Amino acid sequence: MGKFCKCNGRLLCMCLLPFMMTGHLLVYILVTIFVTISYTPPKTPVHFIAPGSSSSSAKMAPHPLNPFWNLRQIDTALWNHLQHGCDRLYNPLLRGNTSIATQLTKTRLVWCMSDCMPEVGLHTTSNKVKSMSDQMRAFVSSMHCREYPYIINQPGLCSSNETLDTPLLLMAIKSQSGNLENRQAIRETWGRSGHVSGEYNIRGGLVRTVFLLGKQEYKPNSKIHDLLEKESKTYGDILQWDFNDTFFNLTLKDVLFWRWFQQYCPKAVFVFKGDDDVFVRTDALVDYLNKQWEEHSLWQAYTNETDKGLDLFIGEVINNARPNRDPSTKYFIPESFYQGSYPSYAGGGGVVYSGSLALRLKEVSDKVSLFPIDDVYLGMCLSKLGVVPSHHPGFLTFDLPNTQRGNPCAYKSVLLVHRRNPREMIALWNHLRNLRMRCFR
The missing domain is CATH 3.90.550.50 (Spore Coat Polysaccharide Biosynthesis Protein SpsA; Chain A)
Structure with a gap:
């Protein structure tokens, strides 16, 4: 009788072992997910305060906050919008993609190349251009022209x-x-x-x-x-x-x-x-x-x-x-x-x-x-x-x-x-x- 009980106990342990290992793994995964979600990285000290200002430390050089034009598009400013198109047009990686290059060429090429095509001056009808001064509107209406006899x-x-x-x-x-x-x-x-x-x-x-x-x-x-x-x-x-x-x-x-x-x-x-x-x-x-x-x-x-x-x-x-x-x-x-x-x-x-x-x-x-x-x-x-x-x-x-x-x-x-x-x-x-x-x- 004692032998039988001892044998049944080993069998029970062998049957429960996979379930115990799976349970431990599940608990580990849940704990890892919880720690990842709740983790907040330490704040990095800011050394540069304003555009053009130098750090108080002599070891650090002046650092501009932003480049004078961004790779991302700024829709609210006409020049930035046009330059963004030119940058994408002349980007060698994008020009390697035939479909993207074709699309960019159709929409931006006339503003980047040197040919003067009067029909391009449609931007003067937009509200943002209408609100500009006469001098600025005159410039915008012909800023795509680079060929003059x-x-x-x-x-x-x-x-x-x-x-x-x-x-x-x-x-x-x-x-x-x-x-x-x-x-x-x-x-x-x-x-x-x-x-x-x-x-x-x-x-x-x-x-x-x-x-x-x-x-x-x-x-x-x-x-x-x-x-x-x-x-x-x-x-x-x-x-x-x-x-x-x-x-x-x-x-x-x-x-x-x-x-x-x-x-x-x-x-x-x-x-x-x-x-x-x-x-x-x-x-x-x-x-x-x-x-x-x-x-x-x-x-x-x-x-x-x-x-x-x-x-x-x-x-x-x-x-x-x-x-x-x-x-x-x-x-x-x-x-x-x-x-x-x-x-x-x-x-x-x-x-x-x-x-x-x-x-x-x-x-x-x-x-x-x-x-x-x-x-x-x-x-x-x-x-x-x-x-x-x-x-x-x-x-x-x-x-x-x-x-x-x-x-x-x-x-x-x-x-x-x-x-x-x-x-x-x-x-x-x-x-x-x-x-x-x-x-x-």
């Missing part, structure tokens, strides 16, 4: 004299038809074409100057158009396109100039782009550029990367800027058009960049929707290329202090100052030449 062209400007070398510096100066006195003062002073000696006559380089113009509406019987044609025949340095020369269309002068540069002057080593109311110490700039080119040539020889161009871009760099939301200013950008901060950019009074970078800017500009502020747009194109503009203390686009403006020796370390009328340009040019030995030792 020449009224005046200078195809031989960089190759008119075969005995001269490739230009070291091409000066592209934004002007308007009526600013004849400004252009003439520039030709007689800092923008004179030809061989320019360095500051101490050690070395110089060939400089070519060209003025970038659109067209303007003139009063009846105005002689400005005739004077402009005569000016072009006399000096051969006027580039004019058939678009309205407005403040918001200054961006077009960059885009169209890059196309002209690629076709007619692609071997120029450096480009100066500026306004016709700045003053440039060209001899000092030539010295600086010669030094940059020599260092780049040495670097090419050392690394054996002779095909790699120089990505030089200098000016008075502005960081962490935001759109101007004051409707009373000419820089006003409404939230319905653009949201976000601006990329780093250089003040539009004057910048210098390498010719190889100018060619890259031409290519990337087709992938960046036009923006009505030209220096900001240039910063956008640089950001798209991954090029960081370099700040140079010699570029004073906001001018010298008032107490120093009349002192020629205060310009010893200056390469550019903004806001000079024609009379001031000529006077300053003469003062700097006469006092060179005394001020620049």
Whole structure:
């Protein structure tokens, strides 16, 4: 009898063992699920507080809160909406998908490519565009247009004299038809074409100057158009396109100039782009550029990367800027058009960049929707290329202090100052030449 009970107990244990193991497994699964649901990760300390602000710790670099345009779509701002479409269109991963690429091409291609198709300007009928200012509506209605015919062209400007070398510096100066006195003062002073000696006559380089113009509406019987044609025949340095020369269309002068540069002057080593109311110490700039080119040539020889161009871009760099939301200013950008901060950019009074970078800017500009502020747009194109503009203390686009403006020796370390009328340009040019030995030792 005892044997039988002992045997039955073993049999019972063997029968219950699978059920016990399954029960333990079930309890383990339930506990794991409960712990996972109830777990709260520890909070990570926030080191960066606001866009453009630096951390209090010296070990941490400044960190922008957001890029100047996001990969995600911002439907409430027109420019961001259009740029989102362009980014997707040129995304190599999406373009590999035939169905997605076809759909994107149909909806966004006309806004990203360079062809000007008037029928695309249907966005002007939307409520958000109707609420914009007249200036902004005019820009939006034509911001897809990037092809304009020449009224005046200078195809031989960089190759008119075969005995001269490739230009070291091409000066592209934004002007308007009526600013004849400004252009003439520039030709007689800092923008004179030809061989320019360095500051101490050690070395110089060939400089070519060209003025970038659109067209303007003139009063009846105005002689400005005739004077402009005569000016072009006399000096051969006027580039004019058939678009309205407005403040918001200054961006077009960059885009169209890059196309002209690629076709007619692609071997120029450096480009100066500026306004016709700045003053440039060209001899000092030539010295600086010669030094940059020599260092780049040495670097090419050392690394054996002779095909790699120089990505030089200098000016008075502005960081962490935001759109101007004051409707009373000419820089006003409404939230319905653009949201976000601006990329780093250089003040539009004057910048210098390498010719190889100018060619890259031409290519990337087709992938960046036009923006009505030209220096900001240039910063956008640089950001798209991954090029960081370099700040140079010699570029004073906001001018010298008032107490120093009349002192020629205060310009010893200056390469550019903004806001000079024609009379001031000529006077300053003469003062700097006469006092060179005394001020620049």
